[in-house]
Amino acid sequence: MIEVKNVDKSFDGNHVLKNVSAVFETGKTNMIIGQSGSGKTVLMKSIIGLHRIDKGKIEYDGRNLPDMKMSDIRMLRREVGMLFQGSALFDSLSVLENVMYPLEMFSPSSKEEMTERAIFCLRHVDLEEKAFNLAPSEISGGMQKRVAIARAIALQPKYLFCDEPNSGLDPKTSLIIDKLIHEITHEFDITTIINSHDMNSVMEIGENIIFIEKGEKAWEGNNSDIFHVDNEALNDFVFASELYKKVKKANK
Amino acid sequence: MSLLSETGKYFLLMKRVFVLPDRSNMFFRQFPKELEKLGLQSLPIVAIISVFIGFIMTMQTKLNTSNPLLPVYTTGLVTRDTLLLEFSSTILCLILAGKVGSNIASEIGTMRITEQIDALEIMGVNSANYLILPKIIAFVVMMPFLVIFSMALGVGGGYFVGVLTSIMTTGDYLVGIQYAFVPFYVFYSLFKSMFFAFIISSVAAYYGYYSYGGALDVGKASTNAVVNGSILILFFNILITKIMLN
Numbered sequence: 001m002i003e004v005k006n007v008d009k010s011f012d013g014n015h016v017l018k019n020v021s022a023v024f025e026t027g028k029t030n031m032i033i034g035q036s037g038s039g040k041t042v043l044m045k046s047i048i049g050l051h052r053i054d055k056g057k058i059e060y061d062g063r064n065l066p067d068m069k070m071s072d073i074r075m076l077r078r079e080v081g082m083l084f085q086g087s088a089l090f091d092s093l094s095v096l097e098n099v100m101y102p103l104e105m106f107s108p109s110s111k112e113e114m115t116e117r118a119i120f121c122l123r124h125v126d127l128e129e130k131a132f133n134l135a136p137s138e139i140s141g142g143m144q145k146r147v148a149i150a151r152a153i154a155l156q157p158k159y160l161f162c163d164e165p166n167s168g169l170d171p172k173t174s175l176i177i178d179k180l181i182h183e184i185t186h187e188f189d190i191t192t193i194i195n196s197h198d199m200n201s202v203m204e205i206g207e208n209i210i211f212i213e214k215g216e217k218a219w220e221g222n223n224s225d226i227f228h229v230d231n232e233a234l235n236d237f238v239f240a241s242e243l244y245k246k247v248k249k250a251n252k
Numbered sequence: 253m254s255l256l257s258e259t260g261k262y263f264l265l266m267k268r269v270f271v272l273p274d275r276s277n278m279f280f281r282q283f284p285k286e287l288e289k290l291g292l293q294s295l296p297i298v299a300i301i302s303v304f305i306g307f308i309m310t311m312q313t314k315l316n317t318s319n320p321l322l323p324v325y326t327t328g329l330v331t332r333d334t335l336l337l338e339f340s341s342t343i344l345c346l347i348l349a350g351k352v353g354s355n356i357a358s359e360i361g362t363m364r365i366t367e368q369i370d371a372l373e374i375m376g377v378n379s380a381n382y383l384i385l386p387k388i389i390a391f392v393v394m395m396p397f398l399v400i401f402s403m404a405l406g407v408g409g410g411y412f413v414g415v416l417t418s419i420m421t422t423g424d425y426l427v428g429i430q431y432a433f434v435p436f437y438v439f440y441s442l443f444k445s446m447f448f449a450f451i452i453s454s455v456a457a458y459y460g461y462y463s464y465g466g467a468l469d470v471g472k473a474s475t476n477a478v479v480n481g482s483i484l485i486l487f488f489n490i491l492i493t494k495i496m497l498n
Contacts, residue, residue: 048374077376088367102375105275161374 001026002047002159002191007056009039009046016042017053018215026158026191029182029205033196034212035237041163043212044195048080048161049073060159078106081152081190083162083181087144089136089151096122096132099150106155121150125180142173146180153184160185162194166201174198178205199238202226211237262458268380269388269457282386290352290387290453291394295401297351298344302402305339306331306409314419327420328428331410333437340402341441342489345448348398349481353456356387357477360460361470369461384457388450395449396442403441444492448485455481 002024009017016039024030034040045051047058049065058065060076068076089098099118107114122132125146131139136147145165152160162181166174182205185192196202202209206223213219213233221229226238273279313330360383363369372379407429414425456477463473 050370050373074376074378077374080374080376082371082374084367084371086366088371090368090371091363091366104278105375105377 001061002193003057003059004043004047005057005059007043007046007058008054009042009051010054016215017046020056020212020215020217022210022217022220024191024193025208027186027189028207029185029192029194030208030210031194031196031202031206032210032212033202033206033237035197038212039215040195040197040212044161044163044193047193048082049077078155079158081155081157081160083145083148083152083160083165085164085167087136087141087148089144089147091136094133094135095127095139095147098136098147099154102151102155118150118154121154122147124153124184125150141168142170142177145169145173145177149177149180149184153188153190156188157190160190160192162192162196164196164198165194166196166198171200174200175204181205197237199240202238213237261462262455265380265384265458265461266454268378269384269454271378271381273381273385274378278382279386282382283390286386286390287394290355290391291398294348294351294394294398297347298398298402299405301344301347302335302340302405303409303412305343306335306406306411307413309334309339309406310410310413310425311417311419324420324424325428325431328410328425329431330428331425332407332429332433335403335406336437336441340399340406341445341448342485344399344402345395345445345452345485346482348449349452349456349485350478352391353452353477353481354474356453356456357460357463357474358470360384360457361463361473364461364463365466365470380461384454384461387457388453391453392446392449395445399442399445403438440492440496443496444489447488447492451484451488452481455484 004020004022004024007017007020008015020039020043032040032043042051046053047065049058053066056066060079063076065073065076089095090101093101096115096118099121100114103109103114103117107117109117119132123129127143127146127150131143136144139147160181165177165181169177178201181192181194184190194201194205203223203226206226209219209221209223209226210217211219211231211234219229219231219234226234229235229238309331310327313327317326317330360369363383369379369383372382410429411422411425414420414422456474459473459477459480460470463469
């Protein structure tokens with residue numbers, strides 16, 4: 001479980017996060033949603049420790065990140081997997097080598113065991129075997145996302161962060177990636193935090209949703225509650241399309 | 253103030269670079285790749301430039317020292333000392349600052365903007381150490397070989413000019429390149445080229461590592477790496493020459 005308590009963050013006097021508190025539960029797909037510029041990426045980067053917060057606490061199962069030394073943060077990060085918006089696969093390595101990389105860095109296992117684990121992860125995300133030895137640039141965007149998920153789970157992380165996992169993907173592939181993240185979260189009992197503004201994802205897998213508006217937490221709930229909310233900013237964000245407006249009307 | 257903060261940031265980065273690697277086997281896997289990429293792949297450009305500089309230096313020296321009072325070995329001696337003292341170390345490093353410096357800055361810069369460096373950091377890897385240390389050590393190790401290669405080809409180029417153009421006898425040239433030879437010049441040249449190799453690779457890595465934005469910014473980082481690396485080479489050339497040859 002990750003707990004964020006009264007977090008404040010400013011950049012050059014610009015107050016980006018204002019007293020944000022939230023609980024991200026283990027075994028659930030927790031989502032941070034909000035419009036572009038609302039502060040959701042800053043919140044996620046602060047939780048990971050890429051931004052140092054001005055005030056507040058970020059507790060990983062009771063371990064407060066801002067109090068940690070760099071060496072302790074590095075140790076903690078070995079329990080973290082991350083899926084980046086652009087996949088961030090290493091160009092110079094093949095698909096299989098990308099997934100093996102964290103294992104080679106931190107796992108005491110033998111080469112055979114590491115290869116076995118990497119292949120298990122790649123099969124788990126349904127990647128075709130013929131792609132294992134290709135370079136990341138030789139596979140599609142959806143396949144790159146699968147490889148990035150396989151790499152993120154290679155070290156059996158306790159915490160999984162996904163930054164815009166559906167960015168640049170077609171709706172069908174987006175749905176597959178969403179389901180994959182959801183399945184992995186439940187199967188391995190991971191604390192997953194997804195940063196997204198894709199409403200299909202929110203409706204599909206949002207078990208715990210935090211809505212950020214102008215740097216503040218404006219709403220918290222799940223994908224069922226979201227249809228019955230009176231928050232104007234959230235309704236503007238969620239029901240921006242005519243289709244969702246109709247869905248909401250039908251649900252009333 | 254900006255210069256001071258940039259310098260401070262550079263040394264802080266170097267502090268992160270020069271620590272023991274998390275996994276030595278990963279370092280030794282990267283190291284030969286960097287030797288090949290930064291060193292061996294520079295051989296063709298070093299060869300071409302050195303041979304032609306040897307050619308032209310011999311021709312120009314001969315043309316501009318056609319005084320009967322000057323000894324016949326003057327051309328060979330001037331060619332040899334110019335190559336040993338400046339061309340094969342300083343000028344060669346200025347050229348490699350363009351080739352190798354831009355290569356390092358653009359490679360690391362692209363990794364930065366495509367979040368590959370963030371991915372390493374999130375995994376708990378010291379990205380500066382993992383990415384930069386093999387490059388710096390590989391280039392510093394390869395540089396003396398490139399310099400010796402350049403010296404040999406430059407002097408050889410001068411010899412062929414004598415043979416091909418008949419502007420001087422090969423005997424005069426051979427006497428010149430052996431006359432009053434100071435072995436310390438070779439040591440001086442190798443030492444400063446290794447120092448310059450460190451400047452080229454570390455400055456380029458610094459600009460690449462702290463680049464941000466898009467392709468345009470990686471281009472800027474690459475340009476800054478070459479320009480500032482070259483200026484530092486020129487500055488330290490004076491300093492090292494003053495210390496070692498005076």
